[in-house]
Amino acid sequence: MPRPTTTRLLAAATTAVGVAALLVATPTPSTATPADATPAAAPATAAAPGDYCLGQCAEILPPGQNGNATLVEILAHQTLGTLPRHSADQLGRYADLVYGYAGLREDQIDRFFHDASFGVPAGQVERSYSPRADVRIVRDRATGVPHVTGTTRGGTMYGAGYAGAEDRLFTMDLLRHVGRGTLTPFAGGAPGNRALEQSVWRTSPYTEADLTAQVEALRAKGPRGQQLYTDVQEYIAGINAYIGVCMSRRNCPGEYVLTGHLDAITNAGGPEPFQLTDLIAIAGVVGGLFGGGGGTEMQSALVRIAARARYGPAEGDRVWAGFRNENDPETVLTLHDGQSFRYGDADPDAPSVVLPDAGTATVEPIFTDPTGSARTTAGTGRGSELAAALSGLTIDPAHRGMSNAAVVSAAHSATGHPIAVFGPQTGYFSPQLLMVQELQGPGISARGAAFAGLNLYVLLGRGQDYAWSATSSVHDITDTYAVPLCTADGSTPTLASNRYRYRGQCLAMEELSRVNRWTPTVADGTPPGSYKLVSWRTRLGLVGWRAMVDGQPHAFTQLRSTYRHEADSAIGFQMFNDPAQMGSAAAFRTSAQNVEYAFNWFYVNSTESGYYNSGLNPLRADGTNPNLPMRADPAYEWQGFDPTTNTARYAPAAAHPQSTDQDYYVSWNNKQAKDFGAADGNFSFGAVHRADLLDRPLKAAIAAGRTFDRASLTELVQRAGLTDLRGAEVLDELIRVLESQPVGDPALAAEIGRLRAWRADGALRVETAKGSRVYRHAEAIRTFDAWWPLLVRAMFRAPLGAELYQALVDTLQVNESPSGHQRGDTSTLPTSASTAQTHKGSAFQYGWWGYVDKDLRAVLGEPVAGGPGRTHCGGGSLTGCRQLLLDTLATAAATPATVTYPGDDSCPAGDQWCADAIVQAPLGGITHATIAWQNRPTYQQVVSFPTQR
Template identity: 60%
Template sequence: MTAALTAPAAATATATTTAAAPDYCGGRCTDILPPGENGNATLAEILLNRMFGTRPAHTGDQLGPYAALASGYPGLTEAGLRGFFNDASFGVPADQVASTASPRPDVTIVRDKATGVPHITGTTRYGTEFGAGYAAAQDRLWVMDLFRHVGRGQLSGFAGGAAANRQLEQSFWQAAPYTEAELQQQIDALAARGGRATQALADANAYLDGINQYATEAYNGRTFPGEYDLTGHIDPITNAGSIEPFKLTDLVALASVIGALFGSGGGGELASAQVKSAAEARYGKDAGDAVWRSLREADDPEAVRTLHDGQSFPYATVPDDPQGQALPDPGSVVPERMVYDATGSANTATTTTTASTQADGILPGNLLTAKHGMSNALLVSGAHTDDGHPVAVFGPQTGYFAPQLLMLEELQGPGISARGAAFAGLSFYVQLGRGQDYAWSATSAGQDITDTYAVPLCTTDGSPVTTAANSYLWHGSCLPFDRLERKDAWSPTTADSTPAGSYTLVMYRSDYGLVTARGTVGGTPVAFTSLRSTYRHEADSIIGFQELNDPGAVHDAPSFQRAAQDINYTFNWFYADSRDIAYYNSGSNPVRAPGVDPGLPVLAQPAYEWADFDPATNTARYTPPAEHPQSVNQDYYISWNNKQAGGYTAAGFGNGSVHRANLLDDRVKALLQGGGKVSRVSLTQAMEGAAVADLRAEDVLPDLIRVLRSAPVTDPTAAAALQQLEAWLADGGQRKETSPGSHDYADATAIRVLDAWWPLLADGVMRPGLGDQLFTSLTGALQINESPSGGQSGATGGGTVSANESIPHKGSAFQYGWWSYLDKDLRSVLGDPVAGPLARPFCGGGDLMACRNVLLTTLGQAAAQTPAQVYPGDADCAAGDQWCADTIIQRPLGGVTDDKTTWQNRPTYQQVVQFSSHR
């Protein structure tokens, strides 16, 4: 299934004219990307925004329609779709042209009146890509500059030394540290491949030329983003200063950020091992192992799956007799030191993830480290739609920022014909969007492509070996670790009052990957390393994206799957045209040694290495395309970062009986029940109904009510709270306003009670059986709660519940939590059949009445909490303001801010498509 690397003739054509691109969607392709396309504000415009709330054109014009769907979806009509989504047809009607520019003779950039999206048409391949870079810089120059510094571990020196900036650059440096020479090596490796790779590098260079020409023009004309003034890079009076030109290695640094955020998986083996050790300490080896396996839910039979027709794609399975396990000695694991030679404000701790440190910076400090779900997709085959053509509603959830990390564009030129979204700084190809007669999208898959090795430490001088040693054993030789350094220094600016400081970020690297922690295994000092298959290969995916934009490369479902295979990031890819829907799971899945459990640390020995592993190039044997989950024309597909297929073992914890994807699956099943036919409207309604649903209310609250109603509830407080919860469930269990713009929730009291109750429930139901040590270890592998507000971590007399590591006001919710544990346990207590049950009962020790007492007690405690206790407030919201606590905030990446919007759990960029014909 690997596509040919030779570019078709159209890919290198230099024709002097380009005909209007064919559009087979028939006006039924729409999309949306809040807050708006324009991400450039001059210093004057930023100051006006701060003083009067005004915004440059197209800065926030997509936010209102996007937000309005939360209340408008029940009455949605086909004609009404255009009120909530943009027209994503190719081209711009003559009466809708807002501006036309030609930064060079072989490219024209037309912007439309409605959204300001750039529609780039080139008569040459070079001109097309030059125009893409020019338009990207017009709309996202500052964001691009931010993220090339994030990717190098140098955000603080560029944007200020705030605690969150330091935390963020440290987390990315830990995931993808590179020297400049190593960034260049990725480019050189691509160049050596020839064919499409050669064309891709030519495209990237043309793109860079466009970026740099705009940056030069903007600097000379003082139309550059005002953030350069505010951060001291350019003097607002004299114009002294500069915008550093962009180069190819910047694009690799940007790609490494995107890959780390959205295209990796695995790496939680130490946390899993600590759960296993704690379980065995609590229950004994065999019983503890059984408890750990049931909590891990590696291949839970009740988990919702994207491929639901019985397909099996075994990968990363849990062996019956695991080999090469390297469980750390209890209490021995110490995270690797990363910060050295700190001076000034760099001596301030930066490793916390509290709301205050997240808010104190240009980006959330835990943007990478916090577990947060991403994207969703709903597709229905033509056999089940209103007019016989497939319908798709899909898109990525990349977070909410102002300006967005993504940008919209249309690219038309030799060998390129696409419209959609692309990450700022990598927009020489559309990454998610539509072609002439097809559309595609992705969700983060997160399958296990990262392993943890326990690497024995050694010394070269014969001195005693301790965990401080900086050499390791590789195939019998004692080798020094590679030391990767990045110096970052910052000084106070008007945008960041942090005092001056500096530090050096250091990562040690072995042939088994990057050192993340140290400890002992059986008393032997080891380094725990992280080995990711895509490390040093972030640029390789450029080939697949090039193919997705090429109408000569993708023209049907099989050719789409071949293109997706050429993307090495872990994504679930979805496709729709007028005839077919299709799915393909991409990623460089390493072939592991027989008997190795990829969910636990592995001994660093040749017998347990990846097949054909070559540390010099970080390559290995990967599973062939046929073994990747894939399908064409299943009756429907849904995905919300859930399990892909039977046997395809999830990385980490959290894929059990209750998952956020159930909200989509249940609704699409309901649409198809009894031979129902799906339309663009009804599938959009299914998506949005799930977007405002509370997963806990819909899928766990019925179990809780059954336990509580197993006997009369006589306590007045608990009885009143229970009645309110039942009324909310009868009303749909959704978090929705009483009326559009009211800023008050219907069923507000019930919502508050459940928010307060969930962490108390998890503690009351699970801690007595788990014990403190296992309870705490389990929270390290899977957080208890992910509410819309990012709060309600809770505490009880039994101890503090582990902090919910979610980003406030981020929209995405209910991806990670102990939903399945409580669901399975309560159903077992009630005597229901449970496939893949927990290995032992927890609630009340399995006794119904004792369990009921736990629920009653914790419900009473939750009902007694005041709104201010449940929603304590933050820099954006007053204590007790429930609606505000949930709101989505477009987190400012620059100087312009946007209004808060009501919560909805929905992709950031989203398409609604139904093609009417095909080439």
């Protein structure tokens, strides 16, 4: 990741003589006493009511709590390498678990995690202050985490806003501009910034009236809705109070100077006050990134069309269904106790189904009228750095989902109390998108993580005697409708027409647009430019595609159940923070039912473990198939659908996958339960899934009578996070095919031997020793990384034909390696997120591992349940498949490391360890050390409760 040059930064700070000296005299946010705060007369102890964890709750969130840095701190970091206090003090512990997980003991957990107890002992208080009379914030010495205690609920909310702004003000500002589609005017027009605001605008475009309406709608949601509205007001007041303080003390985040929003000499400009609508905008970003699902029915339709063209209608449909993996009998399930929750399965020839005419479908463009640098993908300076960091947030509806969870019930715990190791994977940024906090006040008692700008509640964490977390469920809450186009004068419409036929009327689409212009700043080398963001809204959602249907032009719209309801899920989070609402697994499920985004929720207290799948699941009409585009006919709309409010009838709570005290739970964005969830364009729930890395060892251990404590469960989860899924689950079959006859070539035989040794060692991607920056089995890993995309293409492209193969690649990427470089064939769709994002940690969620596994087992003559029902590798011949694999293996073995790992701004070409390694992508002026790869939650809890209320 390129850093802004020291010369450029110094120029920003020294535009006039004396400005640097002026800023040096200003205390930093991490140590200054707020101007409007009452300092403690003596070290205080944060209140710790009802903490039943008794030291058994731990957490980690790299790189550190403090995400604000003054301009002077940024300059010192760039020139001297210094870091603001608490900006990096969790990174080392997080990184070191890679080297210390094996044989981990309970008494070693605090080497790799921080204590997550309530309160701060008097001797550990670093700062204690009251930004308002009814709230006190205490920060601990170890991490700088704010412990906010309000004598009134309003005080607690005000304190949350104040502390959140102290730690993440510039990040909050970035996210609210992303949510409003105004990132480029705020942060510069570099390519990544443009890509991000375009992807958000594609899924969550809003007018100011839309945002205001969502705020006002909270009041109509009963007492909790009114409480939420009041909480948000107090929270916003706390943020704005801190803005006033940092402006008066001239120590606002230095990025405001670097991006041209604050004059370091005159103090003119600065952060704009926050509004209630800003929270709706941020919620739209977070919900779209982590809580959406579905909306990729068109991609599935294009695979079906290509399969029919290749094989004919009947056989083509069988092949299409096999690749979809909708209910693959071999896939890993979170609920493995035999429960079935039917949702989304339907007749592929249901009367609602609409398929576009072959070759006519195009993705709806999201911007027009580009000028200047908007025409190019070039960029330099600070804007490019920010863009590179933010590009990892691009929303791809087909590829949502991160995070993992492993929960062991009391019956299989060594202590007799449930154990949980879980957390969200939200990417690696500096500062993190998440922050940690403790909130205590009337009706609220919780500690944990929350997104910057949404931290009025703890979103994932622990309460007095319980803990909870989530993974993205990616199940289908977005449907696609084929809407006929029309014209106002009755003339023949074209695909460019922006009027559509709905319930017998020819209506005008609503244009949601804004013109974004940017100019260079002292820290952004991107040339000036502009473009117009455009989204077209209909009564049945946002236009995502256009295509002909039986020769007639249609728009294909995407209708998301949570669109225009971004804040509604906050009521569920409010309940998670309320100890009165979370005293049992049943009460937890009641709370989770109020979260409308698509998430898997996990819960533990001292005796129970539980699971609930949340989501605003619309009830579909009879005769519909939500896995494919549906006809825009009232008969196929959601039951009770009201287009003016985007509301409908929804599936009852009992229809959602849920469970209490299953022997264990795992989730890594896999399928939730038997028969649940339309596959639409998510084809990833096949025979091999990364959740197998958690499920297989847990299942085997429990079957053998083994019990777990916090340390041993952490070890299991961490080992899964260091394992190459392809090596662990597919390499055995590859070797069996290769060795079905003696390998005569000594070089290839040696290569196979190296691969076998790596597999026998667990297919781990770990160093020979801490700090060596060289993998064990480095040559085997290099060969395998180069081999995977080659073998997938060789096995499938010719048998499937170029068009069907590409349609499948457009739906499910070939590879998701740790480095991001070995992509293989890539998507041709402009809506797809880059599969080449590097240094992101999260890996192996999406890829062709299940397809390869089933095909090789079929070639070997082994039983295969589900799948396409035909064998592809070598035309189904073991001899032919073996030769194909030998040829591609030879090519891979001869591929230089400099080609497999081509290098980037963080790593030289050929550096295997560095190519995989995690970089905390800088959202501001502070950067951090590169750490070893691990496929792990960004914020992770290790918890067990020995007792309860």
